[in-house]
Amino acid sequence: MNEHPIIFIDADDDDHDMFKQALSELALPHPVIVFSNGQTALDYLKTTPEIPFLIISEISMPGMSGLELRQQIDQDLGLRKKCIPFVFMTHPVEEQLVEEAYELTIQGLFEKKSSYADWKAQLGSIIAYWTECHHPKRLSR
Secondary structure, eight states: OOSOOEEEEOSOHHHHHHHHHHHHHHTOSSOEEEESSHHHHHHHHHHOOOOOSEEEEOSOOSSSOHHHHHHHHHHOHHHHHTTOOEEEEESSOOHHHHHHHHHTTOSEEEEOOSSHHHHHHHHHHHHHHHHHSOOTTTOOO
16 A cells, blocks of 8 residues: 555444545545454554554444553554554543543544534544644655
């Protein structure tokens, strides 16, 4: 893959489809890789040489939650060194979850928008931010 992939982790297959459709309509150069739970995403992250462009994860999932996934990434020196931007996109957003999430050094937490158009615009804004942001693993050498 020439471009760094965007990783999307959510247990809802409908959200997978909407995410893929939104990224297709936004015409972004990043391949999309989706996972239904934190454990399969973690297994992938530990074994791929790729450095993902961005991880977008739901918090509430069966098995390994998004919070647990973020903890595992942070505790793994190899994954920490990849400096992968990590944001949560979840519903509903509760104050306790926001506090827990930011204790895990995430880079953002967003509430999923209710309409597809708003959700797509939200994704576009998040990705535009990370496209413009200087990042240690994407600097040209």
